[in-house]
Amino acid sequence: QVQLQESGPGRVKPSETLSLTCTVSRGSIKTSSFYWGWIRQPPGKGLEWVGNVFYTGTTYYTPSLRSRVAMSVDTSKNQFSLKLTSVTAADTAVYYCARGIAVAGDYFFDHWGQGALVTISS
Amino acid sequence: SYELTQPPSVSVSPGQTARITCSGDALPKQFAYWYQQKPGQAPVLVIYKDTERPSGVPERFSASSSGTTVTLTISGVQAEDEAAYFCQSAENSGTPVVFGGGTMLTVL
Numbered sequence: 001q002v003q004l005q006e007s008g009p010g011r012v013k014p015s016e017t018l019s020l021t022c023t024v025s026r027g028s029i030k031t032s033s034f035y036w037g038w039i040r041q042p043p044g045k046g047l048e049w050v051g052n053v054f055y056t057g058t059t060y061y062t063p064s065l066r067s068r069v070a071m072s073v074d075t076s077k078n079q080f081s082l083k084l085t086s087v088t089a090a091d092t093a094v095y096y097c098a099r100g101i102a103v104a105g106d107y108f109f110d111h112w113g114q115g116a117l118v119t120i121s122s
Numbered sequence: 123s124y125e126l127t128q129p130p131s132v133s134v135s136p137g138q139t140a141r142i143t144c145s146g147d148a149l150p151k152q153f154a155y156w157y158q159q160k161p162g163q164a165p166v167l168v169i170y171k172d173t174e175r176p177s178g179v180p181e182r183f184s185a186s187s188s189g190t191t192v193t194l195t196i197s198g199v200q201a202e203d204e205a206a207y208f209c210q211s212a213e214n215s216g217t218p219v220v221f222g223g224g225t226m227l228t229v230l
Contacts, residue, residue, distance in 0.1 A: 037219075047165065047208055048155075049219035062217060064123070096164055103171060106212035107219055108155040110176065112164040 002027035004097050004113035011117030011119050018084040018118055029078045030055045035100035035107055036080045040093040041115075048093075052100050052107060053080050084094065092120045124148065124213035133228040140196040142225045144209030146183035147190055154192040155210040156185060158203075159224075165208060169194060196227070204229040 008020035022036065038050040045081060051061035053071040061069050070083045084091060094117050098109035126146040136139040144154065149160045154172050157165035167176055169185045172192065192211075196203055209222040 039221075046224045047210075047221040049217075049221065052219075060218065062219070101170075103153055105218060106152060108153075108167065108170050108210060109157075109165075110167050110170070112166070115164050 002098065002111050003098060003101055004111060006076075006095060006097050006113045006116035008118070010027045010117060011121055012087055012090055013122050014087055014120055016079075018082070018087050020081075020082045020095055020097075020116060020118070021105060022080050023119060024080070024099075027099075029073060029080060030075045030118045033101075035060075035102060036073065037098045037100040037107065037109060039096045039098055039109070039112075041096070042090075042093045048083075050082065061109075087120045089120050091118070093118060124220050125159055126205075126209055126210060126211055126220055128222040128225045130223070131226045131228065133230055134177045134199050135230045137198055140199050140203070140227055142194045142196075142207050142209075142227065143191055144194070144211075145191045146220075146221045146222075149187065149190050149192055149211060154168060154185070154187065156183075156207045157206045157210065158193045159208065160205045164172055167209075170218060181212075184190040199229055201229050203227060 005023045011017045012072040039051040053059045054089040068085045073080045082105045094115040096115045099115045102109040142153045156169035163203040184195045208224045212218045
């Protein structure tokens with residue numbers, strides 16, 4: 001079955017840009033059947049959807065982060081990426097990448113990566 | 123912003139039935155999904171499209187809906203079911219992915 005793996009720096013300085021990549025294996029990212037999403041979880045707290053990206057590059061972001069987030073896809077590497085600018089301590093979280101399935105205008109996530117802890121600290 | 127409300131915690135003894143609720147105004151018109159998350163692990167989908175169970179999820183996991191509340195039911199709870207459970211749905215004509223705050227299920 002498909003596997004997802006996050007990678008990127010574990011520490012980012014305040015005001016800088018957080019960058020993460022998700023590598024998809026045992027399945028192609030270039031498919032019309034799925035979307036590719038990022039979900040984050042601050043330590044000890046709940047889940048927050050960050051956004052989704054389709055293999056064509058079409059993106060959907062949560063309103064609260066829309067001004068700071070960008071997602072992209074590299075089909076040649078079977079990867080998708082997240083960039084979050086102007087980070088603060090409030091962006092400290094475990095960031096999960098996941099495979100999304102669209103259902104009547106919404107999405108759910110059937111496969112998740114193991115998660116990557118990103119700490120915002122100088 | 124749209125919110126899904128879950129109780130912070132539910133406790134049951136082994137073999138009993140656990141019920142975890144999730145409330146939201148848009149739930150009569152939007153599908154609900156449920157995830158199980160054990161400490162240090164990624165969430166796992168246990169229910170999709172209100173009542174469907176992915177392959178590999180034990181039959182003791184089921185779900186139902188009534189008006190603005192959906193309920194995850196775990197029958198014959200086992201120690202391994204101790205985990206946090208998150209509901210997920212969408213806002214009508216708005217944000218397509220919203221998570222509830224999560225419910226910690228404790229098996230006594």
